[in-house]
Amino acid sequence: MDPVLPTDVGVPRRDPVPLVVPFAILEGEAVRLVPLSQTHVNELTALCEPEIFAHFSSVLRTWEDVQDYVIRALQGSVNGSEQPFAIIERASGAVVGTTRYMDISRYYRTLEIGSTWLGRRVWRSRVNTECKYLLLKHAFETLGVMRVQLKTDSRNARSRAAIERLGASFEGILRNHMLVRGGVVRDSAYYGFIDTEWPGVKARLEGLLARE
Secondary structure, rough: OOOOHHOOOOOOOOOOOOOOOOOOOEOOOEEEEEEHHHHHHHHHHHHHHHHHHOOOOOOOOOHHHHHHHHHHHHHHHHHOOOEEEEEEEOOOOOEEEEEEEEEEEEEEEEEEEEEEEOOHHHHHOOOOHHHHHHHHHHHHHHOOOEEEEEHHHHHHHHHHHHHHOOOOEEEEEEEEEEEEOEEEEEEEEEEEEEEEHHHHHHHHHHHOOOOO
């Protein structure tokens, strides 16, 4: 075990146990999150509209686009860096979108919630709030993560407002963060939750869901 240095006295500590993110099914009242598979490609393709991907890293238009997107997500699952989900509407049984854990850091015990997109029919419904609640609850209470981050295009006002509504802390803008949609330079706005904040965030989200 590494020695405790004088500079570390009084600093928060966590058990350095490697983070493992196994397959899981997350059950809510309106949605069920199930492991993404190629069986979801057809239904996801039917949801694709250009407006959905206005601030996405790429625009999905065709069955082939979605199939490639799912294959790459599943490759991330195999190497342990991602765990993707299909979002199922419980009332209808229909696939209404997808989301995932990504940038999973095995040794730092952190991860990101991202690559989330939803069919237009469920925009401004409880679906997104409940998805984030289920993912955050599982991350903090079952997986025992230390930090969860979210990021979005800094120009995406709708996405930023939705993240801030969840109670995430704004952590800054990463300038010239990535190239998207054929060479567009994107600045990314970063937000985060940490484990000590989770009880308050959980109460906030449960309050939002109760009103929705």
